[in-house]
Amino acid sequence: MRILANDGLVDEAVNFLRREGFSVDTEKRDYEDLLGDLPDFDALLVRSATKVNRELIEAATTKRGKLKIIGRGGVGTDNIDLQAAKECGVVVKFAPHGNINATAEHVIGLMFAIARKVPFAHHTLKSGIWHKARFKGVELQGKTLGLIGCGRIGQAVANKAKDLDMKVIGFDMQRWMDSEVDYMDSMEEVLDHADFVSINTGGAHTLIREPELERMKSSAFLINASRGVNVEEDALYYALKNGRIAGAALDCYEKEPKREGEPFTSKLAELDNIVLSAHLGASTANAARKTGMEIADVVSKYLKYGDFRQSVNVGQTVIDEGIDLYTIFITHEDKPGMFGKFGTAFGDLGVNIQENNSRRLDGLAQTIYTIQEKPTSEMQEKLLEIDGVRRVVY
Numbered sequence: 001m002r003i004l005a006n007d008g009l010v011d012e013a014v015n016f017l018r019r020e021g022f023s024v025d026t027e028k029r030d031y032e033d034l035l036g037d038l039p040d041f042d043a044l045l046v047r048s049a050t051k052v053n054r055e056l057i058e059a060a061t062t063k064r065g066k067l068k069i070i071g072r073g074g075v076g077t078d079n080i081d082l083q084a085a086k087e088c089g090v091v092v093k094f095a096p097h098g099n100i101n102a103t104a105e106h107v108i109g110l111m112f113a114i115a116r117k118v119p120f121a122h123h124t125l126k127s128g129i130w131h132k133a134r135f136k137g138v139e140l141q142g143k144t145l146g147l148i149g150c151g152r153i154g155q156a157v158a159n160k161a162k163d164l165d166m167k168v169i170g171f172d173m174q175r176w177m178d179s180e181v182d183y184m185d186s187m188e189e190v191l192d193h194a195d196f197v198s199i200n201t202g203g204a205h206t207l208i209r210e211p212e213l214e215r216m217k218s219s220a221f222l223i224n225a226s227r228g229v230n231v232e233e234d235a236l237y238y239a240l241k242n243g244r245i246a247g248a249a250l251d252c253y254e255k256e257p258k259r260e261g262e263p264f265t266s267k268l269a270e271l272d273n274i275v276l277s278a279h280l281g282a283s284t285a286n287a288a289r290k291t292g293m294e295i296a297d298v299v300s301k302y303l304k305y306g307d308f309r310q311s312v313n314v315g316q317t318v319i320d321e322g323i324d325l326y327t328i329f330i331t332h333e334d335k336p337g338m339f340g341k342f343g344t345a346f347g348d349l350g351v352n353i354q355e356n357n358s359r360r361l362d363g364l365a366q367t368i369y370t371i372q373e374k375p376t377s378e379m380q381e382k383l384l385e386i387d388g389v390r391r392v393v394y
């Protein structure tokens with residue numbers, strides 16, 4: 001099977017995939033070439049640069065199009081049309097673990113940078129002027145960090161902030177059991193109390209607009225290494241310009257250049273109480289290695305074993321299907337044709353099969369059917385009639 005890694009892939013992951021028996025192509029295609037070439041690939045691996053839209057997915061999944069899976073080396077899948085992929089029978093998987101630490105460290109780095117005015121001091125020294133009094137900063141120790149979104153990255157930021165003797169509060173609809181975050185009941189409560197607010201939700205919703213900025217302390221700093229859309233840049237610009245909040249540090253923007261070396265234009269860059277980085281949260285060699293290995297592994301498992309774990313556009317397990325399901329357990333001889341007979345039996349009884357899972361026993365096999373109807377003794381009897389079936393229970 002052929003895999004196209006269109007946004008680069010670390011050598012270790014390329015070698016892993018080759019050892020697993022795949023052919024791997026890392027030559028970057030532009031959009032027009034992708035449209036022509038993608039139908040010949042079984043998997044497409046991307047980071048954030050390649051935009052995988054409906055047209056591309058549909059072109060790669062015509063009757064003879066081979067594309068089966070798209071792997072996103074990272075967390076945010078906003079560059080992939082998940083719905084189009086679902087409609088075309090293409091699973092999308094992500095690799096959310098490899099860049100947790102890199103992004104959390106970047107958040108902490110941005111907090112220090114804006115609190116101690118390091119980039120401004122650097123800038124003035126580079127231009128040959130000594131300024132000391134102008135760059136008095138604030139310490140993180142003893143301050144309150146407010147997290148909006150306390151998932152994988154939020155929790156890692158919380159742990160690091162605790163080590164810096166910060167108090168950590170946060171808001172999330174989902175609460176982790178084992179967490180350093182002191183959870184608040186609303187985002188507003190976090191905004192009211194935090195000295196540093198860090199957005200870590202991801203997604204496509206705007207959370208911080210003028211009313212939210214109005215709620216923040218005038219001495220507070222806003223950090224966004226989540227997604228540009230999470231913060232309304234116009235509102236932030238005026239809040240910073242008018243001293244409504246003390247400063248901001250951003251890694252993500254409403255409009256981000258698509259290619260290395262392209263111009264970046266934003267009126268935020270005019271301000272001197274903001275620190276900007278170019279979506280660098282995950283940009284470390286270590287994160288690239290871990291993320292590359294993670295996406296290679298989960299894509300390989302789908303292609304080789306039909307393993308849905310780490311899918312984002314379909315249920316990872318039957319539990320995620322969100323319907324009532326039942327199980328029936330069959331112990332049977334491990335020989336060809338058994339599943340066909342089970343399928344026919346269920347079909348004759350009008351039973352819809354959701355999934356079957358099988359493991360080899362010594363000379364036998366244990367198969368569990370997950371079905372959409374409650375098992376009955378009639379089902380049990382019909383399955384027991386099949387030659388090679390030893391036991392049926394539910």
Ligand SMILES: NC(=O)c1ccc[n+]([C@@H]2O[C@H](COP(=O)([O-])OP(=O)(O)OC[C@H]3O[C@@H](n4cnc5c(N)ncnc54)[C@H](O)[C@@H]3O)[C@@H](O)[C@H]2O)c1
Nearest residue numbers: 075076103149150151152153172200201202225226281282
């Ligand atoms: N700057 C970078 O380079 C970089 C790197 C990695 C990830 N990210 C971004 O960070 C985001 C978070 O990553 P993660 O791995 O922690 O994801 P995650 O899914 O583990 O955590 C996100 C959390 O936000 C919560 N959430 C969503 N909407 C919310 C809302 N309106 N209010 C409060 N909480 C809300 C979710 O319940 C979840 O717990 C990613 O989606 C991605 O966009 C950026």
Ligand SMILES: O=C(O)CC[C@@H](O)C(=O)O
Nearest residue numbers: 047048073074075076282
């Ligand atoms: O690919 C990147 O560098 C961005 C990573 C990050 O935004 C993510 O969502 O994983």
